[in-house]
Amino acid sequence: MTGATVSTQSGVPTAGSGLMVRAEQVHKSFGSLEVLKGIDLEVRSGEVCCLLGPSGSGKSTFLRCINHLEKINAGRIWVDGDLIGYREHGGKLHELREKEVAAQRRSIGMVFQRFNLFPHMTVLQNIVEAPVLLGREKKSAARDRAAALLERVGLGDKLRSYPGQLSGGQQQRVAIARALAMQPKLMLFDEPTSALDPELVGEVLDVMKDLARDGMTMIVVTHEIGFAREVGDSLVFMDDGVVVESGNPREVIANPRHERTKAFLAKVL
Amino acid sequence: MSVDTETPERARPEPIQAVPVRHPGRWVAVAVIAVLTAMFVHLLVTNKAFNWAFMVDEMFRPPIIAGLRGTIALLVTSMLIGIVLGIALAIMRLSENPILRGVSWVYTWFFRAVPRLVLAILFGNLGILWARVEFGLPFDRQIGALFGIDNFEARLFGFSAVDILTGFVAGMLALGLSEAAYMAEIVRAGIQSVDEGQTEAAQALGLSRAHILRRIVLPQAMRVIVPPTGNETIAMLKDTSLVAFVPVSMELFFQLKAVGNRTFQVFPMLVAATLWYLVLTSVLLVGQYYLERHFSKGFGRSERARQRLRDIAAESGGNASGTAER
Numbered sequence: 177m178t179g180a181t182v183s184t185q186s187g188v189p190t191a192g193s194g195l196m197v198r199a200e201q202v203h204k205s206f207g208s209l210e211v212l213k214g215i216d217l218e219v220r221s222g223e224v225c226c227l228l229g230p231s232g233s234g235k236s237t238f239l240r241c242i243n244h245l246e247k248i249n250a251g252r253i254w255v256d257g258d259l260i261g262y263r264e265h266g267g268k269l270h271e272l273r274e275k276e277v278a279a280q281r282r283s284i285g286m287v288f289q290r291f292n293l294f295p296h297m298t299v300l301q302n303i304v305e306a307p308v309l310l311g312r313e314k315k316s317a318a319r320d321r322a323a324a325l326l327e328r329v330g331l332g333d334k335l336r337s338y339p340g341q342l343s344g345g346q347q348q349r350v351a352i353a354r355a356l357a358m359q360p361k362l363m364l365f366d367e368p369t370s371a372l373d374p375e376l377v378g379e380v381l382d383v384m385k386d387l388a389r390d391g392m393t394m395i396v397v398t399h400e401i402g403f404a405r406e407v408g409d410s411l412v413f414m415d416d417g418v419v420v421e422s423g424n425p426r427e428v429i430a431n432p433r434h435e436r437t438k439a440f441l442a443k444v445l
Numbered sequence: 446m447s448v449d450t451e452t453p454e455r456a457r458p459e460p461i462q463a464v465p466v467r468h469p470g471r472w473v474a475v476a477v478i479a480v481l482t483a484m485f486v487h488l489l490v491t492n493k494a495f496n497w498a499f500m501v502d503e504m505f506r507p508p509i510i511a512g513l514r515g516t517i518a519l520l521v522t523s524m525l526i527g528i529v530l531g532i533a534l535a536i537m538r539l540s541e542n543p544i545l546r547g548v549s550w551v552y553t554w555f556f557r558a559v560p561r562l563v564l565a566i567l568f569g570n571l572g573i574l575w576a577r578v579e580f581g582l583p584f585d586r587q588i589g590a591l592f593g594i595d596n597f598e599a600r601l602f603g604f605s606a607v608d609i610l611t612g613f614v615a616g617m618l619a620l621g622l623s624e625a626a627y628m629a630e631i632v633r634a635g636i637q638s639v640d641e642g643q644t645e646a647a648q649a650l651g652l653s654r655a656h657i658l659r660r661i662v663l664p665q666a667m668r669v670i671v672p673p674t675g676n677e678t679i680a681m682l683k684d685t686s687l688v689a690f691v692p693v694s695m696e697l698f699f700q701l702k703a704v705g706n707r708t709f710q711v712f713p714m715l716v717a718a719t720l721w722y723l724v725l726t727s728v729l730l731v732g733q734y735y736l737e738r739h740f741s742k743g744f745g746r747s748e749r750a751r752q753r754l755r756d757i758a759a760e761s762g763g764n765a766s767g768t769a770e771r
């Protein structure tokens with residue numbers, strides 16, 4: 177199951193080298209269906225990487241591999257120098273224990289298409305739950321920081337609301353605040369605005385732009401070409417489980433080299 | 446030219462004052478029900494077999510109250526065993542460990558197959574299997590024999606099964622263990638009703654599996670678990686009368702029937718039993734109402750509607766909520 181085939185010891189990134197994410201020949205199959213067919217990707221600290229591609233190309237799957245929600249079949253992923261999901265020992269890979277995987281995930285925030293807020297908790301409880309439960313900080317300190325985070329995403333007055341009482345855009349902003357409460361080094365966004373009414377997209381993108389300006393490293397799966405062009409430092413176009421084309425977003429969008437990229441951009445622009 | 450077509454403010458039409466639809470059928474139904482009720486009350490009051498004075502007098506006598514206490518104690522303890530063990534069995538059933546899954550399946554299979562009445566009698570007679578129950582090294586005698594030691598025993602403590610496994614404990618175990626099998630299925634359905642995305646979001650935050658279950662999944666599953674558990678509790682209340690076969694006598698129905706048999710007033714005592722069970726069930730229903738309300742926090746329309754009202758009140762109060770929004 178854990179047959180990681182690639183064993184290039186050469187460029188193992190270490191913390192502080194400026195590389196936040198490094199993926200090498202990532203393969204992932206569901207049964208006989210190969211969804212990722214060797215993805216290579218590098219994201220530097222502070223960069224915003226936009227992931228584009230048609231439906232079913234494996235974008236979500238790749239994102240979920242980065243925080244080990246999916247186990248990869250081959251290849252390696254490092255986040256801030258840590259090999260995700262495994263420990264390399266005596267030339268062999270050993271699966272990490274559940275606790276160790278959880279610890280790795282704490283420094284990686286994730287925002288979902290369908291928000292996935294905890295509906296039985298208030299907005300405030302949603303945000304302080306993980307930091308308090310994991311003993312990161314005292315309840316009062318966590319509350320103060322949660323209030324500040326909510327202020328930052330423009331929801332300072334919604335502390336005591338339940339998610340069901342908020343609009344989609346507000347819910348997604350709470351979800352971003354919840355992820356930020358763990359003080360992650362990296363944020364993963366999986367189509368954060370796709371489930372929103374058009375007039376609510378802007379408020380979520382504004383929060384993300386603000387985050388990018390603050391130097392957060394982000395990988396964003398999105399169909400918002402405008403966002404990619406404006407905020408993205410790099411753009412990766414995926415199709416059918418491979419990276420077809422990547423580069424500076426403005427250049428790739430202006431003159432895509434690959435036929436498949438052209439066809440896709442023609443549809444979404 | 447077209448002044449009359451573009452009136453900036455059109456007159457508000459007068460409110461509708463229509464004649465509502467008549468429901469003559471309802472009045473007929475009311476009349477029929479009223480007559481039937483009157484007949485029933487007449488029967489209750491005039492028929493001597495009810496013997497109300499006697500019934501009320503006996504209903505609150507010490508042995509009956511002791512039986513009532515026994516019934517409540519049985520209900521509470523057996524439901525506690527059922528719920529706690531049921532949750533454990535459900536978690537085992539949903540775990541990735543095939544051994545745990547198998548054990549849970551076999552347990553549920555067995556205890557759902559055997560009638561509670563049979564279980565009650567069976568547990569009452571378990572003392573036949575072992576006179577004493579002792580805890581220690583398993584197969585100690587056999588191990589001792591292996592090393593050539595006769596009668597080697599490594600036991601920590603023990604108790605007399607005949608003393609413990611009769612009466613209340615046997616009844617409690619029979620009912621509780623059987624209940625656990627049903628509760629396991631209810632809890633499993635509840636856990637599976639919670640959206641997969643909840644677990645994923647919690648995992649992404651770095652929470653452990655135990656945390657996720659306790660703080661995220663189970664509280665949401667409760668919404669689905671509580672109503673059928675209320676059903677189970679009420680069914681259990683009535684099944685407590687089965688422990689008479691263990692035999693346990695400190696139980697409501699047994700006590701009432703004993704009075705009936707002794708005084709040859711069987712019917713009033715049956716009515717008394719009916720009334721007591723009605724009272725207990727009503728109390729349980731009240732409890733269920735509050736539990737359901739507690740676990741539906743954040744769900745449902747009432748919450749949303751209340752918030753809307755608050756928002757509207759705030760807005761009409763001259764508060765420019767548009768700015769607070771962003």
Ligand SMILES: Nc1ncnc2c1ncn2[C@@H]1O[C@H](COP(=O)(O)OP(=O)(O)OP(=O)(O)O)[C@@H](O)[C@H]1O
Nearest residue numbers: 206209211229230231232233234235236237238367
């Ligand atoms: N858990 C799973 N089991 C089986 N197949 C899966 C699973 N998850 C994803 N797939 C399949 O993997 C392929 C890629 O899915 P993925 O969700 O990564 O695509 P995507 O690029 O995110 O598409 P979209 O834009 O629609 O979100 C799809 O064909 C999908 O059916």
Ligand SMILES: [Mg+2]
Nearest residue numbers: 235236237367
């Ligand atoms: Mg997707």
